[in-house]
Amino acid sequence: MAEENNDVITKLVVTSSDSVLPIDAAMKVYESSTDIVIKETCFGTMVTGPREAVNKVVKEIVDLDKNHIFVKERGFPPGDDRRCRASRGGGSRPGFYFLKEEAMMLPMIGKALDKYDEHVPLKEIEHKKKLGVKDLQDIVESSL
Amino acid sequence: MAKVIIYPTNSLILSDLVQRFGHTPLAMMEKIKEKVTTVGVDSPPMNITAEEPKHGLKYAAVEVPAGVRGRMAIVGPMIEEAEAGIIVGESPMAFGCMGCARTNELTKYLIRSREMPLLELEFPKDDDEGQEFVYRIAEFLKSLDEVKGESEEATE
Numbered sequence: 001m002a003e004e005n006n007d008v009i010t011k012l013v014v015t016s017s018d019s020v021l022p023i024d025a026a027m028k029v030y031e032s033s034t035d036i037v038i039k040e041t042c043f044g045t046m047v048t049g050p051r052e053a054v055n056k057v058v059k060e061i062v063d064l065d066k067n068h069i070f071v072k073e074r075g076f077p078p079g080d081d082r083r084c085r086a087s088r089g090g091g092s093r094p095g096f097y098f099l100k101e102e103a104m105m106l107p108m109i110g111k112a113l114d115k116y117d118e119h120v121p122l123k124e125i126e127h128k129k130k131l132g133v134k135d136l137q138d139i140v141e142s143s144l
Numbered sequence: 145m146a147k148v149i150i151y152p153t154n155s156l157i158l159s160d161l162v163q164r165f166g167h168t169p170l171a172m173m174e175k176i177k178e179k180v181t182t183v184g185v186d187s188p189p190m191n192i193t194a195e196e197p198k199h200g201l202k203y204a205a206v207e208v209p210a211g212v213r214g215r216m217a218i219v220g221p222m223i224e225e226a227e228a229g230i231i232v233g234e235s236p237m238a239f240g241c242m243g244c245a246r247t248n249e250l251t252k253y254l255i256r257s258r259e260m261p262l263l264e265l266e267f268p269k270d271d272d273e274g275q276e277f278v279y280r281i282a283e284f285l286k287s288l289d290e291v292k293g294e295s296e297e298a299t300e
Binding site for chain 1: 155159160177180270
């Protein structure tokens with residue numbers, strides 16, 4: 001029983017694509033006719049099932065737009081009472097805030113992956129430096 | 145294929161990039177899955193038992209809060225297992241209801257103190273930084289293949 005349970009995994013598929021919507025990802029899973037449970041969410045889909053089947057289906061979904069669909073494993077299964085907000089009295093589920101912050105960066109990461117694939121050379125960026133102690137001292141002295 | 149520990153340990157972007165470039169991410173989610181789905185160790189709601197803070201004693205002293213030690217019981221073995229690491233700083237979202245600032249400090253310290261290839265960078269704020277972020281991670285992960293290939297040749 002334990003072994004059987006261990007083999008079941010959940011993956012979060014976060015779409016940040018202009019051409020692929022979460023519903024397209026969901027349709028891909030429905031087409032696959034494997035023993036998989038899927039839950040559509042505002043950021044993408046959650047796919048649960050046996051490890052091999054999930055990996056196969058997730059690869060198919062990612063291939064729809066590989067640089068703009070991101071995947072990570074999730075610890076809890078979808079709808080788990082310990083996490084699902086339906087049974088916790090509302091509010092975002094724990095962990096969602098992090099996902100939201102990262103989801104906002106995904107268009108940027110997607111564009112960068114496109115550029116990497118096209119071998120676009122890296123631009124030189126000037127990083128802001130922290131104010132040195134000596135400079136701060138000079139500023140203070142100049143205003144005295 | 146190298147085992148790469150990522151910080152923040154539950155990052156979607158890092159976990160995806162490491163896997164995308166052919167390595168295994170060591171992330172919190174898999175360890176949590178083992179914890180919450182293993183039958184027989186039920187201690188609802190999170191299956192965290194009194195044993196965890198004891199395991200954490202390997203990484204933090206006894207006067208350190210149990211929360212830090214409990215978290216280190218999960219993070220510590222991941223750091224020991226790692227063959228390379230990626231630390232992304234400037235990640236305030238790693239601190240909050242699900243994160244602990246002191247655990248984060250200790251995690252980063254332990255990753256840095258391991259003698260293994262390590263990349264440190266910050267989360268990007270615009271497209272140019274995003275490009276640099278992805279390029280640096282990609283080059284780092286590709287270089288791991290070369291390092292691993294060389295070390296395997298040396299052992300043969």
